[in-house]
Amino acid sequence: MNIDAATLAKLYPLDKLRPESLDQLVKECAIEEVGKGAVLFRAGDTDEHTLYVLSGVVRGDYPDGKTKTTDGNSLQGRYALGDLQPRRFTATVDSMTAHILKVDRRYTEKVITWDQLTRQTTFKHYDADPGANRWVFRLLHNRALHKLPTGAVERLFQRLEEIPVSRGQVIIREGDEADYFFVIKEGTASVSKLTEGGDAIVAYLVRGDTFGEDALLTRSVRNATVAMMSAGKLMRLSHRDFAEILTPPVVDWVSPGKASILARQGAQILDVRTIEEFEERAIKGAMNIPLLNLRDRIDELDRKREVLVYCGTGERSAAAAFILSKIGFTSYALQGGLSAMMKQLEKAPPGSKA
Numbered sequence: 348m349n350i351d352a353a354t355l356a357k358l359y360p361l362d363k364l365r366p367e368s369l370d371q372l373v374k375e376c377a378i379e380e381v382g383k384g385a386v387l388f389r390a391g392d393t394d395e396h397t398l399y400v401l402s403g404v405v406r407g408d409y410p411d412g413k414t415k416t417t418d419g420n421s422l423q424g425r426y427a428l429g430d431l432q433p434r435r436f437t438a439t440v441d442s443m444t445a446h447i448l449k450v451d452r453r454y455t456e457k458v459i460t461w462d463q464l465t466r467q468t469t470f471k472h473y474d475a476d477p478g479a480n481r482w483v484f485r486l487l488h489n490r491a492l493h494k495l496p497t498g499a500v501e502r503l504f505q506r507l508e509e510i511p512v513s514r515g516q517v518i519i520r521e522g523d524e525a526d527y528f529f530v531i532k533e534g535t536a537s538v539s540k541l542t543e544g545g546d547a548i549v550a551y552l553v554r555g556d557t558f559g560e561d562a563l564l565t566r567s568v569r570n571a572t573v574a575m576m577s578a579g580k581l582m583r584l585s586h587r588d589f590a591e592i593l594t595p596p597v598v599d600w601v602s603p604g605k606a607s608i609l610a611r612q613g614a615q616i617l618d619v620r621t622i623e624e625f626e627e628r629a630i631k632g633a634m635n636i637p638l639l640n641l642r643d644r645i646d647e648l649d650r651k652r653e654v655l656v657y658c659g660t661g662e663r664s665a666a667a668a669f670i671l672s673k674i675g676f677t678s679y680a681l682q683g684g685l686s687a688m689m690k691q692l693e694k695a696p697p698g699s700k701a
C-alpha cells in the first residue's frame with residue numbers, strides 16, 4: 348500500500364493541513380503490513396508514534412477487561428488509534444492482515460502548529476511559495492524543538508527576525524561575544540575553527556540548520572566562525588528570546604540527588620570539561636568528551652541510554668545537553684556542576700540506599 352498526501356488528507360486532524368504540509372508529512376510516514384495477533388502497543392506503553400488503521404481490524408484490550416474494536420475500513424480508521432500516552436489499552440491485530448500507518452507524534456504536532464500559525468493574517472513569515480517554507484520543515488526535524496510546548500513554537504516563529512546575507516559574509520567570528528542564535532532560511536554556510544595550521548572547515552550547514560547556540564548557553568565567546576557560502580536569508584533570535592523560549596524546555600536540569608538516581612539506573616555520565624580538568628578530578632565512571640569535541644565524537648555515546656552531562660558549573664553542560672537533544676538523545680544537565688555532585692556523593696555514595 349502506498350502512502351500519498353491524499354491518503355493523509357482523509358485522516359483527522361491531518362485533513363486540515365495545507366497541501367505543502369501534507370507533502371512534508373508524507374515523507375515521515377511509514378505503512379506496515381502486519382498479520383493477525385501482532386501487538387501494536389501495550390497498555391501502559393509510552394512511545395513516539397501516532398498510528399492509524401488503514402485496513403483490517405484491531406482489537407483493544409483495556410486492563411479492566413473491556414474491549415473495543417477499530418475497523419480500518421470504516422470511519423474509525425480516520426482517527427488515530429488510542430492516541431493517549433501512556434497507552435490505555437493493548438492493541439492487537441484481529442484480522443488476517445492489517446495496514447498500519449505510523450508517524451512521529453511530536454513532528455506531526457509541530458507541523459500542525461506551524462500550519463495553523465501561518466493561517467493567522469498577522470503572521471509575518473509565511474511565504475505562499477511552498478519551496479520557500481522548506482527551511483521550516485527541516486527545522487521542525489530538530490529533535491530539540493520537539494520538546495517545545497506548542498505555545499513556545501508559536502513564540503519562536505513570531506520572534507525570529509529575517510535578515511538577508513551575501514556570499515562570503517561572516518555571520519559569526521570565532522572569539523567574538525554572542526548576540527544571536529541563527530536558523531538558515533536560504534543558502535549554505537561553513538563552520539571553521541582556527542587551528543595551528545590556519546582555518547579549518549569543520550562542518551557545512553544547509554537550509555533549516557541552526558547555529559550560534561554554544562556561546563549563548565556557555566556564556567562565553569563564539570567557538571567557531573560561520574560564513575555564508577552563498578547569498579541567502581537567515582532567521583535570527585536575540586539572546587534574550589533564546590534564553591526565554593528555547594533554553595528552558597530544551598535543557599532538562601537535574602539536581603545532584605536526581606542525577607545519582609539516573610546514574611544508578613544506568614545513565615551514561617558525560618564530563619564535558621577539558622581533558623586537564625577531567626584528569627584532575629572527575630565523577631567515578633564518567634567518560635570525558637570536551638564540549639568542543641562533542642559534535643565529532645557523538646558516536647562514542649550509546650543512543651539508547653540516557654546521558655547525564657556535567658561540567659564545572661553547569662554552563663558547558665547546558666550547551667552539551669542542547670547539542671545532544673538536537674539529535675534525539677535524552678539528556679540531562681547537572682545543576683551546580685561537579686562540586687554539587689561531589690557533595691551529594693559524599694552524602695550518598697553509589698550503592699548506598701540514600
Ligand SMILES: Nc1ncnc2c1ncn2[C@@H]1O[C@@H]2COP(=O)(O)O[C@H]2[C@H]1O
Nearest residue numbers: 549550558559560561562569570571642
Ligand atoms: N563541529 C561543528 N559542527 C557544526 N556546528 C558547529 C561546530 N562547531 C561549532 N559549531 C557552531 O558554530 C557556532 C559558533 O558560535 P557558537 O560558539 O555560539 O555556537 C557554535 C555552533 O553553533
